[in-house]
Amino acid sequence: MMLMKNTVSGVQKAAILMLALGEDSCAKLFEALSEPEIREISVAMSQLGTVPAETVESICNEFARTIASSEILVGSYESTERLLRRALSPERASQIMEEIRGPAGRTMWDKLGNVSETVLANYLKNEYPQTVAVILGKIRSDHAARVLSLLPEDFALDVMTRMLKMETVQKDVLDTLEVTLRSEFMANLSRAPKRGSHEQLAEVFNNFDRRSEVRFMEALEERSHDDAERIKALMFTFDDLRRLSASSMMRLLQEVERDRLPLALKGASEELRKHFMDAMSERAGKMLRDDMAALGPVRVKDVDAAQAEIVVLAKTLADDGEIELSETTQAGEMIQ
Structure with a gap:
């Protein structure tokens, strides 16, 4: 024909x-x-x-x-959504736009691979172990490992056991699982509230060197004192490590590279230095003071860089649930 x-x-x-x-x-x-x-x-x-x-x-x-016939082509979320709504039902158009605005990736498994392991683990811990085994078997092994490490130990072992015994998963099962993930997980993820502007700017200030931080904060205070105070309250700086308990400080010290700590503490207050050393043995504390003395004069930018690295480590450990960034003193009050 x-x-x-x-x-x-x-x-x-x-x-x-x-x-x-x-x-x-x-x-x-x-x-x-x-x-x-x-x-x-x-x-x-x-x-x-x-x-x-x-x-x-x-x-x-x-x-x-x-x-x-088109002199200039402009692709945007808005133009795409208008075209979809002309061609599809409102529900289907909304679903596709939620997928587009969600994590990048052609397939559902690509998209899951771009979801934070913490977010994915929080979702999967409430699912059946067999379902979790199927999902982790479809994403990258390095991502699956990070997700497993964040799940409760017994649950994670159950999932791994099922992954070992799993045979070929039927296509209709995978299709049903994809539909569920798209409608329940990805749709909710795309509608999740974004960080506030003050929180975003606090993160920017956290990554400034000390000189830039002071300069921009002073300028911001002149323009809007209230905004500056809100950003200060959201910032986490090297000096805020004073809030850590002894156990959290010991855990942090396990991750800090030995040559970075003396440099970071060269620009710290005596109170903060003592807080670090209280979490060490007497011998380790003495070695730290000797290392600091041996450094001699150091550049401010090098101190700032070392302190920033330790702050990032602290935040990472906090995100993993291994330490608490804001802990109380023995008197039950926060150290300011």
């Missing part, structure tokens, strides 16, 4: 155009498409039959006219 121009569907036009472009160009286009799109166009290609030359020429001309 010969395919005529007036009976060609949209997907058939795409299939004809790609065949007309040749194998090399067609392969490059396939690389930019999702698996469902590739499948749909491939099916259309296999069922085209004979396509008259005039039909091919007409479709190529139509494509060229469409491209030529």
Whole structure:
């Protein structure tokens, strides 16, 4: 049966155009498409039959006219959403936009691989171990390892046991799981509230060197004292390590590189130095003081860099639940 121009569907036009472009160009286009799109166009290609030359020429001309009629193409969330709502139901358009605004990736498993391990672990810990085993078996091994390390130990061992015994998962099971993840997890993730502007700016200030931090904070205080005070309250600095309990400080010291601590403490108050040394043995404390004395004069920027590294370590340990960044003193009051 010969395919005529007036009976060609949209997907058939795409299939004809790609065949007309040749194998090399067609392969490059396939690389930019999702698996469902590739499948749909491939099916259309296999069922085209004979396509008259005039039909091919007409479709190529139509494509060229469409491209030529647009002087400038602007792609954005808004323009994409308008097009989707014209072509699809409101529910389906909203679902696709939620996926687009969510973590990047062509497939659901790609998207999960770009979700923070902490967020993913918090979601999976409430699922059946068998379901978690299937999901972790589909994402990158390094990401799966980080997720497993954040799950309760008994639960994680159960998941690993099921991963060992798992056979090939049926396609319909994977399809159902993808639909559930898309509707329950990804949709909620894309609607999750973003960090406030003051919190974001506090993170920026945390990464300034000391001179820049003071300069910009003073300028901000002149413009908006209230905003400056809110940002200060959200910032976590090297000096705030005074709040750590002895146990949290000991855990932090296990991760700090030995040559970085003397440099970081060269610019610290005596009170903060003592807080570090109280978490050490007497011999380790003496060695630290000797190392600090041996350094001699140091550049402020080097001290700032060493302190920033330790602050990042502290935040990482706090995110992993291994230490608490804000702990109380024996009197039950916060050290200010």
